[in-house]
Amino acid sequence: MAGPHPENGNGGAIAPPDPWDPLVRFSHWGIAAAVIANGLLTKPGGTLHVWIGWVAIGILAARLVWGLVGPAEARFSAFPPDPRAAISHVLSLFRPGGPREHPSHNPAAAMMVYALWLCLVVVIGTGLVMTDAKSPLQISQERAAVAAGDWSVLVNDDGESEGGGEDHDESGELVKEVHEVAANLMLILALVHVAGVAVESRALRRNLVHPMLLGSGKGR
Amino acid sequence: MTETTRGNGRTPAAALAAFVLVQGIAAAFFISDAAHDLSHGFGNMESLSELFISLVLVAGIFLASWQLRRMISEIKDKDRALAVARGNFARVIATQFTDWGLTPAERDVGLFALKGLDVAEIAALRGAATGTVRAQLARIYAKAGVSNRAQFAAFFVEELLADGAPDT
Numbered sequence A: 001m002a003g004p005h006p007e008n009g010n011g012g013a014i015a016p017p018d019p020w021d022p023l024v025r026f027s028h029w030g031i032a033a034a035v036i037a038n039g040l041l042t043k044p045g046g047t048l049h050v051w052i053g054w055v056a057i058g059i060l061a062a063r064l065v066w067g068l069v070g071p072a073e074a075r076f077s078a079f080p081p082d083p084r085a086a087i088s089h090v091l092s093l094f095r096p097g098g099p100r101e102h103p104s105h106n107p108a109a110a111m112m113v114y115a116l117w118l119c120l121v122v123v124i125g126t127g128l129v130m131t132d133a134k135s136p137l138q139i140s141q142e143r144a145a146v147a148a149g150d151w152s153v154l155v156n157d158d159g160e161s162e163g164g165g166e167d168h169d170e171s172g173e174l175v176k177e178v179h180e181v182a183a184n185l186m187l188i189l190a191l192v193h194v195a196g197v198a199v200e201s202r203a204l205r206r207n208l209v210h211p212m213l214l215g216s217g218k219g220r
Numbered sequence B: 001m002t003e004t005t006r007g008n009g010r011t012p013a014a015a016l017a018a019f020v021l022v023q024g025i026a027a028a029f030f031i032s033d034a035a036h037d038l039s040h041g042f043g044n045m046e047s048l049s050e051l052f053i054s055l056v057l058v059a060g061i062f063l064a065s066w067q068l069r070r071m072i073s074e075i076k077d078k079d080r081a082l083a084v085a086r087g088n089f090a091r092v093i094a095t096q097f098t099d100w101g102l103t104p105a106e107r108d109v110g111l112f113a114l115k116g117l118d119v120a121e122i123a124a125l126r127g128a129a130t131g132t133v134r135a136q137l138a139r140i141y142a143k144a145g146v147s148n149r150a151q152f153a154a155f156f157v158e159e160l161l162a163d164g165a166p167d168t
């Protein structure tokens, strides 16, 4: 894919949208806020943690629908996962010409986006398993009942009390472990992601965060 | 410069986007409740109506997304008309290439083709085989829904005349 790029240097004729469409922007900051809140701030497994987790489920679902029906640059087809292109993009950062422009996320950013979404799906999935997929409303109702002295809500439908058999305990431990590891991995990836945005912004001499916020107002 | 394109339907689009996200969140809560009820027994009226409402919610998300996409493409059309009116033709071409979903390599080749270079010249510039360039051109034409280079170039000329010319 090497060769001259006629569009580099004539004002960046190809470039990601500026601003990104509102659904991409709002879902990005919604998910980022939820991940940071749950990873660093809320009490693990607390009612608030589960509430925020469920909000993240809804936002992610809407963004994934958008990846199918949204405008061209927001669709998955605009940033297919392509590890080889991602590596050559990263290498191009160190070459004199610098990276080339892309109409959507660049290939390296695309890999990061999929990695973050995948971590989020794993975290959500394990979170749902740990809470028996009960909605935060049900959970707070049950907790209120227990606090009032009614322990019967803790008995499962099949007559087995919470954390019953040995098996259950062990697999429960594993699920919790996976939840924690995936959550921490996601936070580390998010740091790398922000560093990547900074590096790419410098290489392209253009602030990439503005289009994700409100649009830079330039280029029009 | 910005005042002319700000506004222009951006606020309703942002509101609709926020609405789609809220719909997604509401659907997550409702569908989980419905799924719980269903797992306790299927077939009674309540669970059936919950199933129905869940389907409606999901359909609503798709419909609202589709509507949002149309709003966004209208905003883009207006921006494009404005770019044409200002003579910012490079931007018009770039946007159109994006709409067609051209890959970066295809965009390069497409731009060279619009500039009037022939296959051999493009191949030399890109350090690629002529067969590769020919295949890329064929893919570009397919994505653009045209059958040859003359039609490809005509697409943009037409654009210029349709949007850029003063209304009569």
Ligand code: HEM
Residues within 6 Å of the ligand: A034, A035, A036, A038, A039, A044, A045, A046, A049, A050, A052, A053, A054, A056, A123, A124, A126, A127, A128, A130, A131, A176, A179, A180, A183, A184
């Ligand atoms: C939005 C992304 C989320 C992040 C970043 C996140 C992060 C975390 C972290 C770091 C812990 C501590 C793990 C430990 O030390 O054991 C934790 C625990 C927990 N999370 Fe999440 N979580 C998220 C979403 C969810 C969701 C969606 C649910 C449930 C529906 C959930 C349910 C739980 C539960 C029940 C625990 C307690 C595990 C225990 O200690 O027993 N989380 N979460």
Ligand code: HEM
Residues within 6 Å of the ligand: A016, A024, A027, A028, A031, A032, A033, A035, A036, A063, A074, A104, A105, A106, A109, A113, A116, A117, A187, A190, A193, A194, A197, A208, A209, A212
């Ligand atoms: C935990 C925190 C974060 C997560 C999980 C996250 C996740 C993501 C995801 C999934 C995308 C793709 C957006 C889409 O197509 O819908 C994205 C893009 C982006 N994010 Fe983040 N993000 C986080 C924090 C941040 C922060 C703090 C910044 C600002 C410094 C930032 C700046 C950006 C930018 C500029 C893009 C667009 C990249 C491009 O131009 O290709 N993100 N992020």
